[in-house]
Amino acid sequence: MMSSSSRAIPLRYRFMHEPLHARHGRTRGAYSILLAALLISPHAVASALPQHVLAAPAATDPCTTIAGAKWAAPADVRACLSSFPVNETLRANLVETVSKTILTFHTSPNYQFRAPAPFTNDVHVDFQKEFARIAKQTYPSYFALHQDLQNTIKLARDGHLGYSNLCFDSLFVSFVPFPLVVTKSLLGPVGAIHIAPEAFNVSSAEFADEIAFWQGVRGLSDLPSFNGAQVLLINGLDPWIAVDQNAAVQGSFQAHATRQNAFFASYTLADSGWTYRMGDFAQRSLPLVDSITLTVLKKGKIIPETVTVPFRARIGTGVKAFTDAPTLFAANCFATASTNGRNINEPAGFAAPPSLPEPGREKVFVPPVAPQDRFRPQNTLAGDEVLFDIALPPPLVPGPATSGAGAMQFYKLDNTTGVLALGSFSGTFNTLQNGLLVGLQGLKAAGATKLIVDVTNNGGGFICIAHWLHRIIAGPNPNSVPQAGLDTKARAQQLAKDIVHRIVDDNADPDNNLLNNPLSWNFPNATAMPADFNWLDPGVPTVVNGRQDFFSVRMMDACQPFSQDPPTEQLFAPENIVIVNNGRCASSCSLFTITMSVHYGVRTVVVGGKPGVAQNYCGTVGGQSVSFVTMDTEVKSVGLKSSALAPPDLLTAATIGLTWRLGFSIRHPQEPEEWQDHPASATFTPSLDIVNNPTAVWTAIAKQFL
Template structure:
């Protein structure tokens, strides 16, 4: 089902009485969480701007598919997802808050409870402005007898030394007694308690709040460290324990048993907060908000037929890009169908330790997030696919075909597709990879994916009506009929209202409307696929830690359900069912893109249109 991602760069202005706590941290790379909180909590709520934010969010939600579904998600997620976001927005509107940051945290957490990585609200004022770190990322390890326990990652000191060389001495000195200066000795230690409780209590508490993925088991996995293939190399994912996007915790108390030490030891490790890579420097509270908390080009939409607006927005990278779990892509390629997760934590720039890199060299046809390897058995190929997006769509598409053909030429008959921490990306790359692996058949042509439709809200229907009457003569808008095909894969004509007749449904007691079933989004492809599948389905396995979202889920689900391909999930608690994908969906969008459709069809003054942020 076609899902629309809600994204807003939110802002609110305010002033605090007394000494300005933002002055104390201005210009510093590292501060204590307490100092960062003092600054961030110092701004009162502006009632007008609070009302503006809630109105924008409320009027954008009708474009999003999951709003009614997530009130009580269907099996197997009925115990994991039950968030009535409309009711929470009404509650938040009535609530009084001591600070603007407190207001945002309530809004942010309410949306995270949807557990839908497409429906999120972020605020550049606060989210990842100061990221709090620990030098002790955790892992869940399984012993040979099947027992599981939480450990400080064996590579923890190596990672921390490389990523935080300017803070290692601080953490070394913070250790108590005979442990002072022995941070390296903590690596690999068994964690007996976190803040005086069984470690799994902390894991489960994080799973309730981290959001993004519907499966509780997948959200548990986000607590722990892992890896991902990035556009520029192998990245280390710190996990929600060792990386937090808000500076709300000052320290953690761990009871551990170090390697070669039979006695438990209890110690406190302080979090340190680092100024975000996308944040703008400031000197005081006023400049903090002027530089980080006001709308910029890309925050709101624009009229594509207004030359002044087009000039302002053409080359601006949309703020949403910072939170999309994909490499940066060009504005031109952003017009392609995209289905990507969003998260308050930006893509990791922490490097994976060299000892954890693949031991064999990548093949020549590897490109960006797609790396190809032939295992020593000479029959098993590996495609490490960190995203379904890369810097150049056409090069990416060609590299996937060339890399798989190179594996075949080297003798590979079996294939592992590693999509660990893959947040999605281009829908047509997901369809393309499915098609070239499996070959031409009923499940790959004319669409190597799921049947789709889109939510047909009143405002969406009005946009199409305007386009039918000539509002988009250059066919620039996403709602233009020419951008879509009917269930017989015939493109719609300009005068066709392709959202009608609506399919009316009752979802969790709420009336909703959707378009008729839509046809292929991607075929014919811009390059010819091979005449035969490159690997037999029974010889393919899709591997991940469950954190496979959006277009990654689309690919994994269709390969599993339509082709019988094996799916393998590594990690996770043995007593919790593991899901091999996170959140499915179709083309995703964000507030500024929706606002562009509304402004370009001259519907901005309609009562249902969201105002500008």
């Protein structure tokens, strides 16, 4: 039994959501010898496997074509990746690890079997059936197996639930130099799709070493002339058909309209400053398409032109050098020291370096977390979209900020209007907490009485920062104190129950570092859970889609009292606030926008999207997201890795994300907020002259809505 005196460590430091430490753990069964070799050298693993695991015979090795190349034809990259045959040991390990992780710890597989309205037509997948199929199906290559597994998981339309394999995802990233935007149309209610007016500025700067290739293609010699051109057809069809085809395979968000928006270019604010998201049309993480044919009407012209634009694939960030298929696989495809969890009760359990060891490429997909913040709960997107810092062209970058840095910056738009641009709830916790308060107070002191909060492409981060931002803007009231977020529940499957039993009965977490420790949580009335409380057993029986499931008791994040004193009154009146984004606000961003919209009626405006289509101001709510590394650490740290219920260690360089806690609705407290509709108060379709120009967009929104 644990002593209640162990509460001496502040609760807010006890959460672990940090997949970036150098970790390894014990393995079991048939995988132990192979993984032991891996921890010594990936080349040792390669030599331990039969040669046919790694590639086709050297005489026909297509990977030699792209070895050493920065740029390549997608067809050549695809031929290389498709040369790896399916190895049954790796397949069995991958499918078992993914299926046990998702079916045991993810909160929503039974909800996602057939999602409630309004997402019933968008989300319906039977993971148990699909994983059994993938375990047996015949595939022409390991690459084909990877695509099937990844696309199956994307059917959940859940940005927290993701599987990536660094052997394939963004090993090479494919681009065309024509990011697209949607703008007002003079011809009717359907928005016009254009090549972004900044397309050449972006492409010539980001692809300076390859732009000449595209300029050498027939019909593309004058690339700047395509800036702002209206796209009439994509591959001979209405361009909105291509938008919908992409939305059908895009994961991340339940709402179809939000997945449509991913097709288009947009801006975001990152740690490096203002950056540019190319959109799913112009940037692809897998080399599946060789070219695309566009029929466009250039500005000032009356006769359309049809051009075929080739994709070019650029080698991804952190890819290790290779000369052929065996060296590519050995260097980039096997698990690294940061792929799996570790026993935190062993020596050096948390003494690993705070940054990823080479050759880890996980940092390409997961934003890094400062070591002092690794125990703080997070709610952030996972997936296969690589994180690139493509610079927003200088003419589009807002003028000097009044305060802030990185992904949090403040601007004075006019005498009475301030702007908080917040690209992420991640970063350094104390810097975010203090910076948000100082920045907002600074705007108010400078005369701002109206506030625009721009959370475009904000994929979430620290849960308690979302609570903090809600609290400091809205002031103290029954909706912000003692909780400024949502009640949550975790799923109570047997392995999770066993973890809590080990913590409560056997003191398996003496330093209170594990998520499943009751000392980490409060009850909804803001009282702390006692050390001897098994909050998962017996579990609350819940029938979902006719399936019996079990969840924990309701729980509350232990964010309050905050480590910094919040204001004693609201900083801005709700009627003077507008929250702006492109619909792609998720996780902790969703937690913030939902509480502000539902509790106070704060208006939400979605920029872009297909005119006439209802837009959601957020999606992928969750409650707390974690990685496989986190859950594997929980299992190992309480001594349950040998359990038949436990997922084995991954043998390949894969990452798995999931929702560990599910937030419950404000309006319908017995239903998850995940499945509520979140319609925007209004939509704003920019004209071609201001699209992707933050200051111009803010000015137009302030004029129309404030």
